[in-house]
Amino acid sequence: MQVYDFKEFLKLSSVLNYNLSAASLSRYNVLLFIIGDKRLDTDENIDREKKGIVMEALNYLFGAYSEKRRRLGPLAVLHPLRAAALFTRSRDDISLVSLLLALFHDILEDIQTSDFERTRWRAMEEQMTDILDRLSDKEEAALIDSLGSLTRHDNETYNQYIGRLLTNAESWPDLVQIKLADRLDNTLDMRIELQDPLEGVDFFQAIFQLLFVNNYSGYRPKAEHPTSAVLNGARRLYQLFKNAVILSLIRQTQESCQHPTCLTLFEALSDASLLEAQRTLLHLLGYHLNDVADQRKLLLETMEYCYGGRTELVTEPDASWMLDGLFSTYFGQTSSNIRNQQLDRLYRNKPLMIEASLAFIVIFLSFLNNRDYYVKGIRTSGIHPE
Numbered sequence: 001m002q003v004y005d006f007k008e009f010l011k012l013s014s015v016l017n018y019n020l021s022a023a024s025l026s027r028y029n030v031l032l033f034i035i036g037d038k039r040l041d042t043d044e045n046i047d048r049e050k051k052g053i054v055m056e057a058l059n060y061l062f063g064a065y066s067e068k069r070r071r072l073g074p075l076a077v078l079h080p081l082r083a084a085a086l087f088t089r090s091r092d093d094i095s096l097v098s099l100l101l102a103l104f105h106d107i108l109e110d111i112q113t114s115d116f117e118r119t120r121w122r123a124m125e126e127q128m129t130d131i132l133d134r135l136s137d138k139e140e141a142a143l144i145d146s147l148g149s150l151t152r153h154d155n156e157t158y159n160q161y162i163g164r165l166l167t168n169a170e171s172w173p174d175l176v177q178i179k180l181a182d183r184l185d186n187t188l189d190m191r192i193e194l195q196d197p198l199e200g201v202d203f204f205q206a207i208f209q210l211l212f213v214n215n216y217s218g219y220r221p222k223a224e225h226p227t228s229a230v231l232n233g234a235r236r237l238y239q240l241f242k243n244a245v246i247l248s249l250i251r252q253t254q255e256s257c258q259h260p261t262c263l264t265l266f267e268a269l270s271d272a273s274l275l276e277a278q279r280t281l282l283h284l285l286g287y288h289l290n291d292v293a294d295q296r297k298l299l300l301e302t303m304e305y306c307y308g309g310r311t312e313l314v315t316e317p318d319a320s321w322m323l324d325g326l327f328s329t330y331f332g333q334t335s336s337n338i339r340n341q342q343l344d345r346l347y348r349n350k351p352l353m354i355e356a357s358l359a360f361i362v363i364f365l366s367f368l369n370n371r372d373y374y375v376k377g378i379r380t381s382g383i384h385p386e
Helices: 006-020 027-035 044-065 078-089 096-104 118-133 137-150 158-168 174-188 203-212 233-252 260-288 292-307 326-331 336-348 350-369
Strands: none
Touching: 006 027, 006 078, 027 044, 027 078, 044 078, 044 096, 044 118, 078 096, 078 174, 078 260, 096 137, 096 174, 118 137, 137 158, 137 174, 158 174, 158 233, 174 233, 174 260, 203 260, 203 292, 233 260, 233 326, 233 336, 233 350, 260 350, 292 350, 326 336, 326 350, 336 350
């Protein structure tokens, strides 16, 4: 399975959702769908015991997330289940602690005491205690420490959080793999269309015609403009920025991503981000800025910008280039209120969104083309224009 393939992602979501909505929820079916035919131990009896622990963990997740929803509407519990599936499907073998860590990776951020009445919360605590008691002391310590590494603290910026995670991954490399699986699921989960907008479209042929064929009438989507979404184009671009951040920080600590699984997930996230940038660009060209001459002008300007190497670094705002300052002005704000204001500004500037989508396409292709590439100026301390 290509873990970044949108069709496979929709299939993964639909099968899990079907099991979750069944009259009699089968934890074992969900477990098997997540891990496939992989074993948690070579000994058959121990393998069965460990799978029983995972089924208890699934039972906890189903109850803890209950009716919580994702931003776009689907059940929130789908995210940890899918992230765990993406993680396990990229590996040849899995351990009990790593699988539990993938399933619980967001639990400390998502599940709060205030969400439940006191008796319900006490029962959930007892349920978690029972799960931990079935682990060895070493397994329990590894799980708790690693969950702390995967949880972002209130006073941390995103860059600082990823930096701390990468430091802690020196003793537990699976942390990076699970975080990449988490980002991969978040990237694929930005759309709820029944059909991939790229299906039946030769993206690069459309761009070639726009640049070289003087009688090209432009890309025209087959469907009507979709209804307004919770996650608009500017917010989608911000998610791609977060992917560029984590990929750049990983590349600056090459030793944190040497395992074949990590390399697979790194490339999968780059591929998924590349395709999402293409979808965003086609949407803008098809629905928002239709004049072919204006589109060609923006493409040529972005081409010159990229050829000049400016997608290889964080830039300051500059009147000469519309793209200069994109990361530092619109995405890199540490205050969520200011960042949301900047994203609203970006959404109103469709020419800049077109150039930003093109720049992200170049950035993620560069990650795939060059093992040493990263965006200079993205550091654990923040976004620093070069």
